[in-house]
Each structure stands twice: as C-alpha cells, then as structure tokens.
Amino acid sequence: MASTPLSLSPPRGMRDFYPEAMRVRNAVFDAWRGAAARFGFEEYDACVVENLELLQRKAGEEIVDQIYAFRDKSGRNLALRPEMTPTLARLVAARRQALALPLKWHCIAQCFRYERATRGRKREHYQWNLDILGEPSVAAENEIVGAAVCALDALGLERSAYRVHVSSRALVGELLDRLEVPPAHHPAVFLALDKLGKLEEPKIRALLSDAGLDASAIARVFELLNVASLDDAEALLGRRTPAAARLAALFEDAEPAGYQEVLTFDIRVVRGLAYYTGIVFEGFDTARDFRAIFGGGRYDNLLADVGGTSLTGVGLGFGDVVIAELLAARGRMPAAAAERDTAVGFMDVAQRRAALRLAARLRAEGRSVDLALAPEKARSFFARAGKQGFREAVYLGPDDLRNGTARIKDLRNRTERPLALD
Ligand code: HAM
Numbered sequence: 001m002a003s004t005p006l007s008l009s010p011p012r013g014m015r016d017f018y019p020e021a022m023r024v025r026n027a028v029f030d031a032w033r034g035a036a037a038r039f040g041f042e043e044y045d046a047c048v049v050e051n052l053e054l055l056q057r058k059a060g061e062e063i064v065d066q067i068y069a070f071r072d073k074s075g076r077n078l079a080l081r082p083e084m085t086p087t088l089a090r091l092v093a094a095r096r097q098a099l100a101l102p103l104k105w106h107c108i109a110q111c112f113r114y115e116r117a118t119r120g121r122k123r124e125h126y127q128w129n130l131d132i133l134g135e136p137s138v139a140a141e142n143e144i145v146g147a148a149v150c151a152l153d154a155l156g157l158e159r160s161a162y163r164v165h166v167s168s169r170a171l172v173g174e175l176l177d178r179l180e181v182p183p184a185h186h187p188a189v190f191l192a193l194d195k196l197g198k199l200e201e202p203k204i205r206a207l208l209s210d211a212g213l214d215a216s217a218i219a220r221v222f223e224l225l226n227v228a229s230l231d232d233a234e235a236l237l238g239r240r241t242p243a244a245a246r247l248a249a250l251f252e253d254a255e256p257a258g259y260q261e262v263l264t265f266d267i268r269v270v271r272g273l274a275y276y277t278g279i280v281f282e283g284f285d286t287a288r289d290f291r292a293i294f295g296g297g298r299y300d301n302l303l304a305d306v307g308g309t310s311l312t313g314v315g316l317g318f319g320d321v322v323i324a325e326l327l328a329a330r331g332r333m334p335a336a337a338a339e340r341d342t343a344v345g346f347m348d349v350a351q352r353r354a355a356l357r358l359a360a361r362l363r364a365e366g367r368s369v370d371l372a373l374a375p376e377k378a379r380s381f382f383a384r385a386g387k388q389g390f391r392e393a394v395y396l397g398p399d400d401l402r403n404g405t406a407r408i409k410d411l412r413n414r415t416e417r418p419l420a421l422d
Contacts, residue, residue, distance in 0.1 A: 013115070013123025025126070027334030028155065028320050029108055032128040035151035039143055041106040041130060046087045048110055052077040058086035058306060062272045066113040080112035083317065084129040085275070085302065092133055093308025101134030101311075104143070120291035120322045130296075131315030133303070138246050140314045141279050141298065142253040148283060148294055148318060149259040155323065156332045162293060164259070165266035166250065166281040169297070170243035171233060172224070172270060178237055179220040185213050189221050193270040196225075227267045246279060275299040279314070290326050294318035342408075343390040345372040345381035351396040354421060358394065358406070386411055394419060 010016050017025055036043065052069050068080040081087055084107060092099065107129050115121050130147055132140040145164055152162065172193070173186055181189060188211030192204050199207075208218045227233050230251070234244050247265070254260040271280045280297030284290070296316025304310040327333050342362055346355040352375070359371040370390065372381065378395055385393040393409050400406040400421065408419045 011123075013117035015122060015124060024324055024334055025320060028323060029126075031151045031154035032106075032108060032318070034154055035147045036106040036128075036130065038150055039104070039130075039147040041104045041147070044088075044091065044105050044107050045109075046084075046091060046107075048080055048112075049078050050081045050087055052079045054086050054090055054306065055079050055082065058089065058275070058302065063113060066115055068112045068114055081109065082113045083111055083273075084109040084127065085131075085273075085299070085315065085317075086306065088129065088131055088315075089302045089306045089308070089313075092311070093303055093306050096303075096308050096311070102132055102140070103134060104130075104132050106130045120325060122321055126320040128294075128318040128320075129315060130318075131313055133311055133313040135314070136312050138250045138253065138279065141250050141281075142257055144296060144314055144316050145250075145254070145263070145281060146257045146259055148316060149262060151318070152283075152293075152323075155327060155334065157323075157327065157330070159259075159262055160286065161326075161330060162262065162283055162285050163264045164262050164281055164283050165264055165269045166247065166279060167265065167267055167269040168243050168247050168279045169270060169276055170278050171241070171247060172267065174237055174241050174243050175224055175227065175233060176221070179223060181213070181217050181220055185211060185217065187274070188213065190270045191272075192221065193224075193268055194272045196268050224267055228265075230265050233265075233267070243278070250279060271295055271297055275302050275305075277301065281316070283318075285326050289329070290322050293322050293326065340370055340388070341367040341391050342369045343372075343381070343385035343388070343393040344369055344396075345376050345378075345385070345393070346396040347378065347398070348375050350398065351375075351401055354401055355396050358396070358419075358421060382409070382411075396421075 033043070052067070055067055056064055063082045067082050070078055072078055088105070092103070109127050109129055110124060111127050112124050114123055117123055128151070130144055132143060149164070169190060172190070173183070176186055176189060177183070188208060192207050195204050195207065205218055208221060213221065227236060230244060230247055234240055237244065240248070251260070251263060254263045269280055269282050271282070276297040277300040278298035282295040283293035285293065294316050296314070298312065298314040300312045301310065302313060324333075344355050344359045344362070346352055355371060359369045362369045370388070378397070381395050382393060390411055393411055394406050396406055404421050405418045406421055407416045409416050
C-alpha cells in the first residue's frame with residue numbers, strides 16, 4: 001500500500017532556517033550580544049524543557065493557555081518554555097545566597113507558544129532576555145531600555161523609526177484609586193487596557209463588566225485614556241506620587257543616557273503578563289504597522305513566588321520575528337552575504353593533494369576557505385566563486401604545480417598576485 005508523502009513544511013508556526021535566513025538570525029543575535037556586552041550583562045542559559053508546574057504558576061496568565069506541555073516516559077509533567085522569566089526566577093532563587101547583587105544577566109532563549117500564527121507571531125521564536133535583579137532604583141530600567149536602544153542602533157534601525165512607550169502599573173493603580181475604582185478590580189483593568197487596539201471597545205467593556213465593574217466604574221476606567229502625559233497624570237493625582245516620581249526619574253536619566261528622543265509616555269502600555277508591578281515599557285515602530293518589537297518591566301514578587309526570598313527585578317524580552325519584519329520592510333535587512341574569504345579549486349585529480357595542502361595552509365592562517373570537492377573546469381570554478389561572494393579564488397592546474405606558484409585572484413577588482421605553493 002502506497003503511503004501518503006510526508007509534508008516538507010515545518011509544523012505550523014515553526015520555522016526552518018536555511019543559510020540565508022540563518023545569516024539574518026545571526027546578525028540579529030550579534031546585535032543583541034554586542035549590546036549586552038557593552039552594557040555589562042553576563043550571558044546565561046537553561047534548558048528549553050521546563051517543569052510545567054513552574055510555568056503554570058509563574059508564566060503570565062495569557063501565556064499559560066499557550067504552553068506546549070507533555071508528559072515524559074516517567075510521567076513527569078514538562079513543557080517547552082513559553083518565556084524565560086519563570087526559569088530565570090528559578091535559577092536565581094536556587095543560588096540566591098551565592099549571587100552578588102545586583103546581577104545583570106542576559107540570554108537568547110528559544111520560546112514556544114501555541115498562538116494563532118500571524119504576522120509577527122510564530123509558535124516558536126528566539127527572545128533576547130535582559131534582566132537586572134536586586135536593584136530597586138530606576139537606574140535598572142534605564143540600563144535595560146538603553147541596551148535595547150543600543151541593539152536597535154547596531155541593527156541600523158533609525159531612531160525616528162520606533163518609540164519606547166512607557167507607563168507604570170503602580171501609576172495606573174494610583175490613578176484608578178483616584179478614580180475610585182476598587183483595588184480588587186485593578187488586575188481586570190490592566191488586562192482590559194492591554195486589549196486596547198487588539199479588541200473592539202464594546203468587547204473591552206464586556207470584559208470589564210464580566211469582571212464585576214459597574215457602568216460608572218467602566219466609564220471612569222475609560223477616563224484614564226485621556227491621560228496623555230505624565231503632567232496629565234500628576235494633575236489628576238493632585239501631586240507627584242511615588243510612582244509618578246519614578247517615571248519622571250526615568251525620563252531624566254534618558255537624557256544623559258542618550259535615548260531621550262525615543263522615550264514616550266503611554267498610559268495604554270500595561271503588558272499582558274501578570275507579574276509586572278511597576279514601570280512597564282514596549283517598543284513599537286512609529287507607524288504602528290507591526291506588533292511590539294520588545295516589552296518588559298519591573299516585577300517585585302516573582303522570586304518570592306517561586307520560593308526564594310523577595311528580590312526586585314526588571315527586564316525585557318525582545319523577539320527576533322518582529323524586528324526582522326520591520327528591518328525588511330525598511331530595506332534594512334542585515335547584509336546577507338556569506339562570510340568566506342577564499343575559494344580553492346583544481347583542474348584534475350593530479351592537483352588535488354596540492355589544493356588540499358594549500359587550503360590547509362590558508363585555513364591555518366585564519367582564513368575561511370572553501371575547497372572544491374572535485375575537479376572542475378576553470379570557467380565554472382570562477383563563475384561559482386563569483387556568485388557565492390568569495391573575495392579571492394585560487395585555481396590549480398598542472399602548470400602551477402610544475403612552477404611551484406599559483407595565482408590568487410581578487411574577485412572584486414580582478415587583480416592577481418602570485419602565491420607560492422610550498
Ligand atoms: P512578552 O511581551 O510576552 O514578554 O514577549 C516579549 C517579546 O517577545 C515580544 O515583544 C515579541 O518581540 C516577542 N514574542 C513574544 N511572543 C512571540 C511570538 N509568539 N512570536 C514572535 N515573537 C514573540 C515576555 O515574554 C517577558 N518574559 C519579557 C521579560 C523579561 N520581562 C521581564 N524580563
């Protein structure tokens with residue numbers, strides 16, 4: 001019986017990385033690692049497979065429904081991590097006493113979420129995570145946002161092309177108190193605010209009503225949206241509250257740190273994840289054609305919640321999907337050229353050993369060399385080397401062996417120079 005042919009596509013929402021896609025991915029990773037190094041973050045990593053219980057307890061609520069969970073052969077409940085933050089909390093809680101604070105860690109984590117795969121959203125993505133633990137002041141937020149801006153600079157995204165939208169859950173909490181929305185309803189309001197622009201307004205009103213808010217409270221929640229600046233917030237509060245002061249301090253830091261022009265107050269940013277407690281931020285393209293480039297904020301209770309002692313943290317997640325789409329749309333895709341210096345080819349098996357020896361020598365000098373795997377006609381060798389973007393090419397024929405010198409051709413300016421073969 002004939003079996004049906006296997007699909008050659010990856011599972012829905014998953015990605016394959018052919019070499020050209022891999023070059024783009026590496027360019028993004030290089031920008032992330034470069035920015036982390038410049039800002040003094042240490043790299044860590046952990047296994048992609050995590051205990052389901054940790055994730056169910058500590059991943060943002062929205063994410064819990066999207067977890068890829070499975071049971072191993074011994075009946076353990078495991079999952080592919082949907083985000084890195086619960087794992088980071090576990091790592092830090094396990095070594096809490098031995099770690100010098102504040103700690104600044106980063107990693108590039110592959111994450112899996114069973115989401116509806118649309119533009120900007122896959123079921124698997126790489127996420128740069130930057131976190132500072134143990135620093136209560138906004139100096140930590142400033143370093144995190146500054147590093148994200150540094151990575152975007154390295155990727156060639158102009159400052160005018162995006163904005164970092166910043167708000168504070170603590171500030172929104174104070175505003176809701178002022179508007180006499182009871183604290184018990186604040187989490188529902190955060191969730192509803194996060195849905196603005198994603199759901200239509202009647203649906204958001206319905207969410208709030210389902211959460212127990214009456215019509216007048218819902219109307220007061222929508223009044224929040226008139227708060228267009230930190231000054232507006234302070235006017236409504238009647239004074240500079242602690243949360244407003246922290247946001248003001250971040251705006252002050254942004255000036256000497258050099259990213260003031262991209263920072264903008266936005267009351268609608270609350271973030272979908274439950275664990276944030278203070279300042280929250282999200283990077284968006286200026287035209288708002290794409291989903292968030294990155295997002296993060298301060299979380300005060302996560303470590304205590306995974307069983308450690310309490311420790312404040314602030315961090316961000318910056319995915320590889322949206323930034324690649326945005327760079328492509330702006331014609332800023334990182335150069336997709338292969339990085340190989342020299343192609344070595346030969347006419348006949350009689351020159352193969354000499355070609356091997358030459359390639360070994362050039363490689364020992366630190367060059368990246370592509371050695372032909374079989375004899376080839378000169379014309380097809382040079383055509384191939386040109387097309388594959390090599391800088392130089394050497395082709396060995398019987399005369400070269402007899403003379404003990406070959407010619408190395410510069411494929412950019414078509415000049416040649418002699419190369420001794422021994
Ligand atoms: P998040 O907002 O869920 O936060 O994700 C952060 C970023 O990861 C998003 O802005 C986006 O760039 C990318 N991302 C998330 N889901 C997907 C997806 N399905 N496909 C493509 N890209 C995606 C967090 O995960 C927090 N744990 C970040 C954090 C770290 N907060 C503090 N430290």
